[in-house]
Amino acid sequence: MIEVNKNGEVWVFAEQQAGKLTDVPLELLSKARELADILGVKVAGVLLGEGLDELAQKLIHHGADKVYSVDNAKLSHYQTASYTKVICDLIKEYKPQICLFGASHVGRDLAPTVASKMKCGLTADCTDLQIGTHEDKKEKTTHENLMYQIRPAFGGNIIATIVNPTRWPQMATVREGVMPMSECDTKRTGEVIKITEEISDDLLPVTVNDMHREGKTVDLKAARVIVAGGAGVGSKENFDKLKELAHVLGGTIAGSRAAVDLGYVESDYQVGQTGTTVRPALYIAVGISGAIQHIAGMQESAKIIAINNDPEADIFSVAHYGIVGDMNEIVPMLIKSVHSGLNVKTTH
Amino acid sequence: MRIIVPIKQVPETSAVRMDEKTGTMIRDGVEAIVNPLDLYAIEAALLLKASQPEGQCEVIAVSMGPPKAQSAIREAMSMGFDSGVLLSDKKFAGADTWATSYVLAAAIKKLGDVDLIICGERATDGDTGQVGPGIAAWLDLPVGSYVGKIDGLTDGRINVQRLLEDGHEGLEVQLPAVLTVVKEVADPRLPTLRGKQRARKAELTTWNADDLNLPDENLGLNGSPTRVVKIFRPSVTRECEKLIATDDQSINTAADRVLEFLQERELV
Numbered sequence: 218m219i220e221v222n223k224n225g226e227v228w229v230f231a232e233q234q235a236g237k238l239t240d241v242p243l244e245l246l247s248k249a250r251e252l253a254d255i256l257g258v259k260v261a262g263v264l265l266g267e268g269l270d271e272l273a274q275k276l277i278h279h280g281a282d283k284v285y286s287v288d289n290a291k292l293s294h295y296q297t298a299s300y301t302k303v304i305c306d307l308i309k310e311y312k313p314q315i316c317l318f319g320a321s322h323v324g325r326d327l328a329p330t331v332a333s334k335m336k337c338g339l340t341a342d343c344t345d346l347q348i349g350t351h352e353d354k355k356e357k358t359t360h361e362n363l364m365y366q367i368r369p370a371f372g373g374n375i376i377a378t379i380v381n382p383t384r385w386p387q388m389a390t391v392r393e394g395v396m397p398m399s400e401c402d403t404k405r406t407g408e409v410i411k412i413t414e415e416i417s418d419d420l421l422p423v424t425v426n427d428m429h430r431e432g433k434t435v436d437l438k439a440a441r442v443i444v445a446g447g448a449g450v451g452s453k454e455n456f457d458k459l460k461e462l463a464h465v466l467g468g469t470i471a472g473s474r475a476a477v478d479l480g481y482v483e484s485d486y487q488v489g490q491t492g493t494t495v496r497p498a499l500y501i502a503v504g505i506s507g508a509i510q511h512i513a514g515m516q517e518s519a520k521i522i523a524i525n526n527d528p529e530a531d532i533f534s535v536a537h538y539g540i541v542g543d544m545n546e547i548v549p550m551l552i553k554s555v556h557s558g559l560n561v562k563t564t565h
Numbered sequence: 566m567r568i569i570v571p572i573k574q575v576p577e578t579s580a581v582r583m584d585e586k587t588g589t590m591i592r593d594g595v596e597a598i599v600n601p602l603d604l605y606a607i608e609a610a611l612l613l614k615a616s617q618p619e620g621q622c623e624v625i626a627v628s629m630g631p632p633k634a635q636s637a638i639r640e641a642m643s644m645g646f647d648s649g650v651l652l653s654d655k656k657f658a659g660a661d662t663w664a665t666s667y668v669l670a671a672a673i674k675k676l677g678d679v680d681l682i683i684c685g686e687r688a689t690d691g692d693t694g695q696v697g698p699g700i701a702a703w704l705d706l707p708v709g710s711y712v713g714k715i716d717g718l719t720d721g722r723i724n725v726q727r728l729l730e731d732g733h734e735g736l737e738v739q740l741p742a743v744l745t746v747v748k749e750v751a752d753p754r755l756p757t758l759r760g761k762q763r764a765r766k767a768e769l770t771t772w773n774a775d776d777l778n779l780p781d782e783n784l785g786l787n788g789s790p791t792r793v794v795k796i797f798r799p800s801v802t803r804e805c806e807k808l809i810a811t812d813d814q815s816i817n818t819a820a821d822r823v824l825e826f827l828q829e830r831e832l833v
Contacts, residue, residue, distance in 0.1 A: 218790070297698065297701070297707065297708045297710075298707060301702065321730060322710065322711050322727075322728070322729055322730055325694050325695075325698075325710070326698050326708065326710040326711075327698075328695070329662065329666070329693075329694075329695035329696070329697075329698040329699045329702070330698045330699070330701065330702040330708070331702075332662075332663055332695070332699065332702075332790075333663065333666055333667075333698075333699040333700075333702030333703050334702050336663070336790070337663075337790055338661065338663060338789070338790030338791035339662065339663065339695060339790075339791070340693075340791060341662075341692070341693035341694060341695055342692070342693070351792075351794055365794075366791075370793070370796065374798060374799075375796050375797070375798060376796065376797055376798075376799055377793050377795070377796045378793070378794050378795040378796070378797075379791050379792065379793050379794070380791070380792050380794050381790050381791050381792070382792065383790075384790035422707035422738065422739040422742070423707055423709065423736050423737065423738050423739070424736065424737040424738075425734055425735070425736055426724075426734075426735040426736065426737055427734065427735045428729075428732065428733075428734040428735070429732040429733055429734070430729065430731050430732040431731055431732045432731055432732075433730070433731045434731075442832065466827075466832075466833060490692075491692060498832055499827070499830075499832045509799065510692075512799075520826075520830055520832065522823060522826070523805070528807070528809070533805045533807060534803060534805065535803055535805075536803065536805045537803065537804075537805065537806070538805065538806050538823065538826055539805045539806065539807040539808065540807075540808050540810050540819045540823070541807060541808065541809045541810065541811075542809065542810035542811050542815075542816060542819070543811075546810070546816050547810055547816055547819065547820065550816050550817060550819075550820040551820045551823060551824075553820070554820040554821055554823070554824045555824060555827070555833055558824045558827075558828065558833060
């Protein structure tokens with residue numbers, strides 16, 4: 218760990234895959250900018266890989282004041298040990314107060330490893346980050362300007378605020394889509410600090426034999442209409458009806474974690490804290506009870522319609538429009554109704 | 566070879582109550598099960614054991630928890646594990662992922678001679694997925710996370726398929742190593758009757774903080790860098806226009822009303 222350093226920067230780990238930045242660091246830059254402006258410190262991107270100059274500029278255009286760029290062919294592909302070593306060395310040298318990681322497969326591997334090594338705290342899958350004060354009543358001390366790490370917690374319908382008062386840096390992971398994409402301003406300028414690191418072969422204990430990237434087949438973040446199903450859908454066959462509804466509405470399907478666990482839909486389609494956060498124009502929640510983890514991932518949808526047979530289901534508390542009843546009867550009727558509605562429209 | 570699988574006992578339901586004072590979970594009075602995602606790690610370990618010559622591979626479960634967490638270890642044994650170690654001490658209570666991975670790593674070190682550690686991707690209660698990579702860091706071992714398939718062991722290396730967001734990659738990892746596995750890795754078997762009987766009678770090892778020779782300041786709530794300082798139920802204020810649709814007529818009305826709603830807002 219490092220000592221509490223109130224002048225420390227706010228860092229964003231800038232994940233790149235095959236020489237391209239992923240979305241999540243660009244989203245995190247918007248939050249990092251906000252936190253850093255409150256704290257009166259700089260935002261820095263931390264970039265590891267090979268041939269990074271263009272990527273460094275992109276981070277600056279998206280809000281970074283500085284970029285620590287560690288250009289080394291041995292870092293072109295992510296490995297836990299090599300990346301952890303570099304990040305820990307940088308933390309020890311530059312003493313940032315906050316480090317944010319995307320909760321991607323890489324970030325969720327890297328961040329806990331760094332936390333163990335640095336003996337500092339880490340909170341997974343935050344849905345919000347804020348700056349605030351923490352009074353430790355037992356120690357009778359007040360910690361000002363800590364990062365509040367906010368996330369749904371413990372299965373219950375509870376949101377927890379977590380802080381890391383003394384064992385810095387304060388670290389958190391955030392899923393893709395949780396923070397809005399930062400704006401790109403190509404006139405922004407910043408400083409690129411080139412770091413040279415020796416990567417010895419014992420930091421590369423894993424050999425990557427082959428890699429298959431199919432490209433993202435599912436892009437929930439970009440969908441205008443989402444029809445999502447939960448455990449209440451009851452079967453994979455019933456889920457097909459949702460596909461039909463999504464189709465007539467020109468949208469895509471999605472599922473709650475329960476639906477994924479039950480095998481109704483693949484995990485790429487999961488909406489919620491541990492899935493994707495979405496903000497479509499229309500979100501139709503079918504047979505979803507409305508656990509806080511799910512609501513965290515869809516409550517900012519412009520319009521929400523909930524269909525559930527339990528009139529007391531929590532999902533109705535975020536819905537603009539609710540139908541209480543059996544989805545097996547309601548969904549086919551909706552499909553029919555939208556069809557005929559569309560027909561009327563086209564004949565006009 | 567020796568394979569260790571760290572497992573966690575978790576509440577069966579998602580309806581967990583919180584201690585408002587300490588911000589930690591109240592586990593009393595809730596049915597406890599083995600973290601469902603740990604079952605995949607258990608199965609992966611058993612399959613590797615079966616792939617080795619008879620008597621050449623030992624599989625051990627370790628779990629940190631209250632004394633009743635021994636039932637989780639017995640479940641692993643009923644599925645075919647050779648032995649288990651319970652890490653139990655009041656001083657461990659309230660640990661965050663950092664302090665949890667610290668104790669588990671210390672126990673794995675004490676067991677010694679480990680070739681492979683297989684973890685479930687995450688626990689269904691805390692839902693962080695941070696403990697597996699955390700253990701690897703403490704032990705300075707390579708880690709393969711999100712493993713969806715184990716292809717086999719050769720000459721002190723293990724070949725696995727690691728899932729990526731948009732594909733997968735084949736990794737060859739030097740042993741000893743830590744793997745975190747996802748559901749795709751294997752279908753967990755059910756315990757056998759004989760296994761259950763054996764597990765019931767088995768003598769379990771229990772270690773506390775002193776057995777592991779760990780300093781208090783790194784343990785439990787005290788040793789945890791993070792603090793839960795506030796918990797709240799989000800209050801939602803949205804006015805939901807609710808229709809009851811239980812017979813043909815009301816379903817029709819509801820469907821038409823939804824269509825109107827969509828048309829008003831130009832969503833169709």
